[in-house]
Amino acid sequence: MFWHPLLLAIISAQIVALLLLLAGSLTSLNTALHWQPLSADSRQLSLEARAEGVSIQGRAAFWLSVFSAVLLVFGITNIFAEDIPGAMCGTGVCQAMSPRGSTQLLLYTGLLLLLMQLWHEMDKLNRMLVEMPLTDITARLFLVIPAVAVLTLKQTYASFAGIRPHQPVDCCAVVYDQFTTLKHAKSILGLGDAFWISAFIVLSLALFSLSVALRTSMVDRPGIRGLHAIISCLWLPVASLTLVNIFSAYHYEVLHHHCPWCLFLPEHRLVGYPLYGALYVIGMEGFTLFMLPRLANQDITVYKKALDRCRRAANRITFAQLLFLIIAILPAIVWRLHYGVWMSG
Amino acid sequence: MNSKITCRNLSVAFSGENSRTRSVLDNINVTFPAGKMNIITGPIGAGKSTLLHTMAGLTRPTSGEVVVNDQAVSRWSGAHRDQWRRQAGIIFQHCHLLHELTVLENIMLPLIPLGHTVSHCRSQSIAALKQVALFHHAGRLANSLSGGERQKTAIARALVTQPHFIFADEPTAHMDAENSRQMMELLYHCTGRNAVVIVATHESILNRLPGPALCYRLENGALNHLTD
Numbered sequence: 146m147f148w149h150p151l152l153l154a155i156i157s158a159q160i161v162a163l164l165l166l167l168a169g170s171l172t173s174l175n176t177a178l179h180w181q182p183l184s185a186d187s188r189q190l191s192l193e194a195r196a197e198g199v200s201i202q203g204r205a206a207f208w209l210s211v212f213s214a215v216l217l218v219f220g221i222t223n224i225f226a227e228d229i230p231g232a233m234c235g236t237g238v239c240q241a242m243s244p245r246g247s248t249q250l251l252l253y254t255g256l257l258l259l260l261m262q263l264w265h266e267m268d269k270l271n272r273m274l275v276e277m278p279l280t281d282i283t284a285r286l287f288l289v290i291p292a293v294a295v296l297t298l299k300q301t302y303a304s305f306a307g308i309r310p311h312q313p314v315d316c317c318a319v320v321y322d323q324f325t326t327l328k329h330a331k332s333i334l335g336l337g338d339a340f341w342i343s344a345f346i347v348l349s350l351a352l353f354s355l356s357v358a359l360r361t362s363m364v365d366r367p368g369i370r371g372l373h374a375i376i377s378c379l380w381l382p383v384a385s386l387t388l389v390n391i392f393s394a395y396h397y398e399v400l401h402h403h404c405p406w407c408l409f410l411p412e413h414r415l416v417g418y419p420l421y422g423a424l425y426v427i428g429m430e431g432f433t434l435f436m437l438p439r440l441a442n443q444d445i446t447v448y449k450k451a452l453d454r455c456r457r458a459a460n461r462i463t464f465a466q467l468l469f470l471i472i473a474i475l476p477a478i479v480w481r482l483h484y485g486v487w488m489s490g
Numbered sequence: 491m492n493s494k495i496t497c498r499n500l501s502v503a504f505s506g507e508n509s510r511t512r513s514v515l516d517n518i519n520v521t522f523p524a525g526k527m528n529i530i531t532g533p534i535g536a537g538k539s540t541l542l543h544t545m546a547g548l549t550r551p552t553s554g555e556v557v558v559n560d561q562a563v564s565r566w567s568g569a570h571r572d573q574w575r576r577q578a579g580i581i582f583q584h585c586h587l588l589h590e591l592t593v594l595e596n597i598m599l600p601l602i603p604l605g606h607t608v609s610h611c612r613s614q615s616i617a618a619l620k621q622v623a624l625f626h627h628a629g630r631l632a633n634s635l636s637g638g639e640r641q642k643t644a645i646a647r648a649l650v651t652q653p654h655f656i657f658a659d660e661p662t663a664h665m666d667a668e669n670s671r672q673m674m675e676l677l678y679h680c681t682g683r684n685a686v687v688i689v690a691t692h693e694s695i696l697n698r699l700p701g702p703a704l705c706y707r708l709e710n711g712a713l714n715h716l717t718d
Contacts, residue, residue: 185499187553190565194550197567275561275570 147241147308149228151220158213159298165206166291169199176284182276196280200268203287207261210294214254217301222409222417230313235406237316238308246304253297260290262429263436270441270450278444286440317404333390338489345387348380352427353466359434359459365452370435373459377431381424388420388473394488395476416472423469427462434458493654495545495686496521499554500564501711502540514540516711517554524654524686527678527701531693531716532708538690539583541708542657545688547574558655576603579648581658585640587647589633593624596632597647604651618650621676637664645673649680656680658689667698675700 172195181189221239226232229241239247264286271279315322333341355373359366389405396413408417434455441451481487502515514537522528530538543549545556547563556564563574579600587596594615601611619625622642627635635643641664648656658677662670674689678701681687696705705716 185553185555185562185565190551190553193565272567272569275566277567
């Protein structure tokens with residue numbers, strides 16, 4: 146069993162968030178079943194008052210979940226490695242957890258944040274209008290979240306309980322174990338760097354253009370939103386792969402060090418935080434941009450507000466993408482200018 | 491602006507001892523028009539204050555709704571309910587002044603959320619103080635005022651924003667006849683600018699009203715129209 150004060154903080158935040166979610170679930174269930182906005186009877190008015198309470202509880206749970214997720218990433222990348230023999234970065238910590246445990250933990254945490262972000266945006270939209278027209282939909286969405294929160298909490302405990310603090314790990318050596326030949330190291334999924342760089346450039350241009358189009362468009366463009374969602378879904382894994390396999394070499398100044406976690410280390414100026422933070426923002430805002438108008442299409446007023454939110458989401462995606470591009474690519478350009486060649490030749 | 495406040499099937503019940511509910515207002519249907527003085531009377535504990543507080547958005551009804559300009563303001567959520575409250579001037583039975591502040595500062599308080607400059611807030615508050623003849627007490631702390639003076643300060647605070655809706659709960663309870671008449675005249679003056687003025691008071695004041703009024707009696711949870 147691995148134990149650390151930061152882990153206690155993470156689990157405590159998750160437990161409090163879960164309690165808040167569970168406390169709001171009963172009201173959300175009643176709201177989902179009995180919501181009748183045209184009636185002004187005592188049950189409906191009581192539901193309206195309690196729905197306001199659930200909104201406050203949900204917002205508190207959302208920020209607690211964000212807080213615990215940030216602590217989790219900070220702990221994995223910069224703190225827990227000190228207590229695990231052989232671990233130097235997050236790779237060692239994840240290795241100590243077991244690869245399946247760490248993957249599940251990150252997936253559940255991401256899924257929880259994704260759902261809570263969507264609920265949070267729906268709730269904000271709902272509270273903008275006096276009639277609160279999205280209350281029943283937000284209540285239904287709210288009911289899904291505690292199940293994911295339970296899984297996240299359980300997985301957090303299971304992952305860290307599985308760590309044996311006296312058993313050394315190989316850390317980044319596992320990154321090199323993935324490759325048997327140099328040719329293998331210079332390709333991703335059997336395709337060479339040139340293909341992935343080309344794909345990254347094309348998708349980046351497409352995402353940037355679509356985001357700008359959505360940001361500046363004064364009319365509803367559901368087709369562009371759909372295309373934006375598809376491009377986002379393609380851009381995110383391609384950007385992650387090119388970052389880890391190609392651009393990270395210029396940050397590490399070592400050829401073929403394909404470790405995603407070392408970017409978070411102070412030796413590499415903590416660039417992992419803004420880089421993965423930008424990916425997180427693009428993922429969350431892209432999801433919001435695609436889903437929000439679909440869920441808020443019952444009422445024309447709320448739909449217009451949703452479109453305004455989509456424009457803001459497109460704006461944030463543009464800035465996050467620019468931030469990502471600058472931080473990811475700038476060292477490569479500096480290297481090229483300084484040495485006259487790319488690192489890969 | 492020709493506003494009105496309508497109560498539709500408005501009921502308010504409080505949970506009492508042994509988890510029994512006590513019904514205070516029972517299915518009230520009434521419209522309070524603008525430009526007229528609306529007087530609500532009734533015995534002690536009849537629910538006059540509860541009715542005013544419910545209309546002003548301070549408490550939620552158990553069922554039914556308060557409708558202002560076709561908007562069910564009693565069902566508005568958090569931030570929107572604050573917007574409704576800012577349109578209303580409320581004179582509380584127990585004044586609720588901030589005792590550590592001066593009379594002038596107390597009166598300036600409702601102007602702060604409206605985003606006016608300090609000098610504008612100050613000049614408007616001084617004008618309101620002059621209306622209630624308390625200008626010479628502007629710099630005194632609220633806790634040094636007499637009961638009647640506190641009520642006058644509370645009236646000035648409610649009227650300083652020139653609200654379209656005025657809810658007055660026993661506004662002259664601690665005043666002598668002359669001051670009471672002056673304050674009622676001031677409230678009548680507000681009807682002249684088409685505000686909805688609703689005053690909850692004792693029946694004894696009905697004979698001393700300085701003008702015409704729509705009178706209602708609240709008893710056993712029901713509101714009955716008395717006479718014009």
